Amino acid sequence: MGDMKGRRVRKRTSNWEAEVKLWGPGAKADSPVASQGTESPMFGVDLMEAICERDNLRRALKRVRANRGSPGTDGMGVEELADYLRVHWPSIKEQLLAGDYPPQPVKRVAIPKPGKRGEIRQLGIPCVMDRFIQQAILQVLQPRWDASFSEQSYGFGGVQITV
DSSP, X not given: OGGGTTEEEEEETTTTEEEEEEOSTTOOSOOOOOXXXXXXXXXXXXXXXXXXXXXXXXXXXXXXXXXXXXOOTTOOOGGXXXXXXXXXXXXXXXXXXXXXXXXXXXEEEEEEOTTOTTOEEEEEEOOHHHHHHHHHHHHHHHHHHXXXXXXXXXXXXXXXXXX
């Protein structure tokens, strides 16, 4: 607390802004407080547009089909997804671009742990539509994030381990 001597600190809890004012002998001016600017998007404003591009969506659909998987809470299987998208994609895309897409609840299933007799773990199964959207997002974000990882970041796939 010794470094705070001669200072008065006020914290405004409504917007997380702190103000520090110098006082006492030798204090001549208030210290500047950083202005709150608008945050810039991490990868630019066209990120969701890139996610919704036709080529990206085709690759996402192909990947979701290849992964197969069980239906989520809506009961839709991967084989039904293409027909569903033909009818509903324009409204889903509009929701995504507006930031209003509501993901569906995740189905919870208890499965046995491999090699652990009697123990189970909870598995979450998202709806096929949500898996499709997640895959489309992954395909756009992953190359941008992976490019920023160092080769020394062993935990992030920068190194191949052969056994």
